[in-house]
Amino acid sequence: MFYYIDEGTDYTVTYSANTKVGTVEVTITGTGSYTGEIKSSFDILPAKQQIQKLETRFKGFFIDWAQKGSATGYEIEYSTNADFKDSTVKKLTANKPDTLTISGLTAGNKYYVRVRSYTNVGEKVYYGAWSDSKNVTAAKYDITKSAISGISTKTYTGKNITQSVKVKYNGKTLKSGTDYTVSYSNNKKVGTATVKITGKGQYGGTVSKTFKINPAKQKIQKLTAKSKAFFIDWAQKGSATGYEVQYATNSKFTGAKKLDVANNKTDKMTISKLSANKKYYVKVRSYTLVKGTKYYGEWSAVKSVTTKK
Template sequence: MKQKCKSLFCALLCLVLMCATALPVWAATTAPVFGTDVSQHNGKGVDYTAWKNAGKTFTMIRMSYGNDHLDPQFWDNVNAAEAAGVPFGVYHYSYAFNTKEATIEANYVKSVLAQMKGKYKYFVLPVAYDLEDQLILDNSNKKTIIQHAITFCDAIRAAGYTPMVYANLNWFANYLNVQTLHSKGYKLWYANWQPKTTDFSAPVQIGKTGVYADIWQYAEGDMAAGVPDYNVLWDFKALAHVYSGKVIAQPTCTAYGKTKYTCTQCGDSYTVANIKPKGHSYKSQLTKATTAKDGQIYKKCSVCGAVTGKTVIAKASNIKLSKTAYTYNGKVQKPSVTVKNSKGKALKNGTDYKISYPKGMKNVGKYTVKVTLKGNYSGTKSLTYNINPKGTSVSKVKAAKKGFKVTWKKQATQTTGYQVQYSTSSKFKKAKTVTISKNKTTSKSVSKLSAKKKYYVRVRTYKTVKIGGKSVKLYSGWSKAKSVTTKK
């Protein structure tokens, strides 16, 4: 039968075979095996171990009755049988008057079977349909009662279990057509009490039908004394598959692993997802933000790579100096630094970044401030600022023949020289520039200009410094311009 999740039972049997010990009596092929059937009417605390020791080595346990009534002792009975190592099947006592009600009963039985799935290794015998209640005969079409059995048994078989029908000779012979049931492969549990019987050497025939019972209930028990009904079967293997399990798919973080069970007797097989998922193994991960790209904090599973809990770290895209140009004053001059992310939030100095200032920062020159991102940020950015030479002012401009002479205030500290710029435009369009390479010079004559032409003149200082191995001039701002008109 296709009773699910019998892997442990199979493993036990295989172990017995490997160890070359004798098989238990109920595993024999033709020898009679004695057992019981129980329900709530047998009371609480059924001692399966005692029965087992007395030779009752299997049992059929009532699961339910009617549309949706669970036997009050069902779970206690199956748990006790399992604990005692007694193979068992289950049965449902029917009150169905038609096939619709038989379907309802089958669906209820399947719902209980689903709760048993994978939990009982000794649940190896069939699921039986108990047809004996007089109300069925009184309220049903006697010619179609067999359809109740077929409806129930086909539903049980479709669910993966071996179906069985329980009835007495009257029912089997007159209402159920035992030959039809047998031809469909349903197992048969025959109630025919012969308490004085002592010969169990061969299966019993159901009346004169030519069909033999798989289980024979040959004597009634004594409910008052707690003694169950007497049953016997002959071919245990014909009723119970013996399954061996093999893992065919390992569990993942979220999906169950699968085990394929194959019957060692007939090759029947089924697959069950019965290995619990491992669950994710998350570890915190950090992709640091840079000046150009957002970062993120997230959790990543070390097994399957699944990611959860993403938090975006906005890139540090706004890094600025408070000032990029200073005028030499003989003192250290350094700008402050502001670092903001792309959302405009100010980052914290010491936590998110650190600042490295160059040496000096007093003399005229170009200085580089290095900002190194840290913590949740990565990367560096270099920012430059100048300390430019101090400027000068024009003292006077004297007109000359087709020229002029400009005089300025000397500015010799942290300078290399001067530049004089002149133009006929007050906005110094198309201006010409003259460079004076000595910082102690304070005047310059310019000639060969147009006569009687008004010119605008201004002066600035410069200093030549080395930047990147090259000589570069840094300039002061221009002085205030003065005008002059050349002579003829």
């Protein structure tokens, strides 16, 4: 006859170090009507890995997997066989980085790829489960050798800025979505944005290009004459760090004077101590300071005003 006994009444269970990868000792100790103890153990293994990105490269591939804080390192296995027969294993002995580019493979061949984490505890190595395998075909052509055009300086709009990217390889115009993909970073705010062209299909590799996003063109909203002075009101730009106001007595702005308005909330001012009954040409532009670099918007359309006595 078998009897069911209750934890806490008839026995207690204690564990040693059961929150980390390694071997956990379990001790079951009798209490009440029961005496003695039983010892056992079990292993805590690293979590199953996950391939986050697998991209073709010229005669190779690029892999990005989930970084595991508990890992000592990783193993990347690849083969031309789905069952990983005759595979090659690349072992990384640090938990950073969590990306790898494999090169020197056969162009046009399909490769099956998987990755797993491992953790060293003392002299024992604990391996996590292999990730689900994915496959990629090693590219025949190197997109880094292509000619990239259609990238130019843009103006801030408050929305993500894109480019009309064109890619040619040995004179052949490649097709977006079929031969390559385009992605962007830092392409919404004023500053320097990056466009990344990643090969696809028969084309492998990546090419990154940068472009500037400048503040939007300024606009003079009001320009009125005053005694030996003029009043100017321009459009306030939320993306601006400040503004520059330039004025001269000739339309070519020869010998012009320039005022730096470092407060972006100041969008109007009176410029005085000028000559009476004199015609002045005026323009204004915004600028944005990003990591020590000034990005200038276009000058507004030029307007003129004649001062009063």
